[in-house]
Amino acid sequence: MGFNVAIDGPAGAGKSTVAKAAAKAAGLIYVDTGAMYRAIGLYLLRKGTDLHDEKAVEEKLPGIDVSIAYEDGVQKVLLNGEDVSSVIRTQEVGAAASVTSAYGAVRAKLLDLQRDLAKKQDVVMDGRDIGTNILPDAQLKIYLSASVAVRAKRRYDELVEKGEEAVLSEVEKEIEERDYRDMHREIAPLKKAEDAVFVDTSDLTIDQAVKAVLVLIFERKVESEGKDS
Numbered sequence: 001m002g003f004n005v006a007i008d009g010p011a012g013a014g015k016s017t018v019a020k021a022a023a024k025a026a027g028l029i030y031v032d033t034g035a036m037y038r039a040i041g042l043y044l045l046r047k048g049t050d051l052h053d054e055k056a057v058e059e060k061l062p063g064i065d066v067s068i069a070y071e072d073g074v075q076k077v078l079l080n081g082e083d084v085s086s087v088i089r090t091q092e093v094g095a096a097a098s099v100t101s102a103y104g105a106v107r108a109k110l111l112d113l114q115r116d117l118a119k120k121q122d123v124v125m126d127g128r129d130i131g132t133n134i135l136p137d138a139q140l141k142i143y144l145s146a147s148v149a150v151r152a153k154r155r156y157d158e159l160v161e162k163g164e165e166a167v168l169s170e171v172e173k174e175i176e177e178r179d180y181r182d183m184h185r186e187i188a189p190l191k192k193a194e195d196a197v198f199v200d201t202s203d204l205t206i207d208q209a210v211k212a213v214l215v216l217i218f219e220r221k222v223e224s225e226g227k228d229s
Helices: 015-026 033-046 054-063 091-100 104-120 130-134 148-161 168-184 206-228
Strands: 004-008 029-032 066-071 074-079 123-127 140-145 197-200
Touching: 004 015, 004 130, 004 206, 015 029, 015 123, 015 206, 029 033, 029 074, 029 104, 033 054, 033 066, 033 074, 033 091, 033 104, 033 123, 054 104, 066 104, 091 168, 104 123, 104 130, 123 130, 130 140, 140 206, 148 168, 197 206
Parallel strands: 004 123, 004 140, 029 123, 140 197
Antiparallel strands: 066 074
């Protein structure tokens, strides 16, 4: 097993941004599990699948191949061989991923790939159930969060910067609804692992959040290496 860092938390907490930067600084490989679910969501949207029909979604899964590749240390998400790394970042695809990631068949499809990566590599993996389900034996677990208002404003700013139309109150409502879905789904709900370190990014800049995570990574790495020696 490699040295594994599991970062969980709700939408808009800055998980992917912080995990990616921390992994690079610490010399670890970053694995964005949310991007894998987004790839499946994109495929289903393209096929016009009723996302709320679990059976219909399950029937489409055999036609989906999601894999990841690394180019200059940057993760690329491949959907049936197509690089969809940028296409999957829309709000529509994110919403589709939130709905369909609750289905057992969807999660099972990606579980082995994610665990296999962690066995072979030193990774930072972020998502909703990394520390509680995918990597329960990770040497470091972090629960990264922020207030709903702060997360909504961050997401709103991202959308505006991309030139997409957005209404702050609607973005906040969508985040609250997504939190509820993620925390109340039957399979692998979003929750803080008992041994996870809580990091609140509400009043932190990205650089400050990355620094806080890096301190935890280096502390735990030293502990881990001490046990192995």
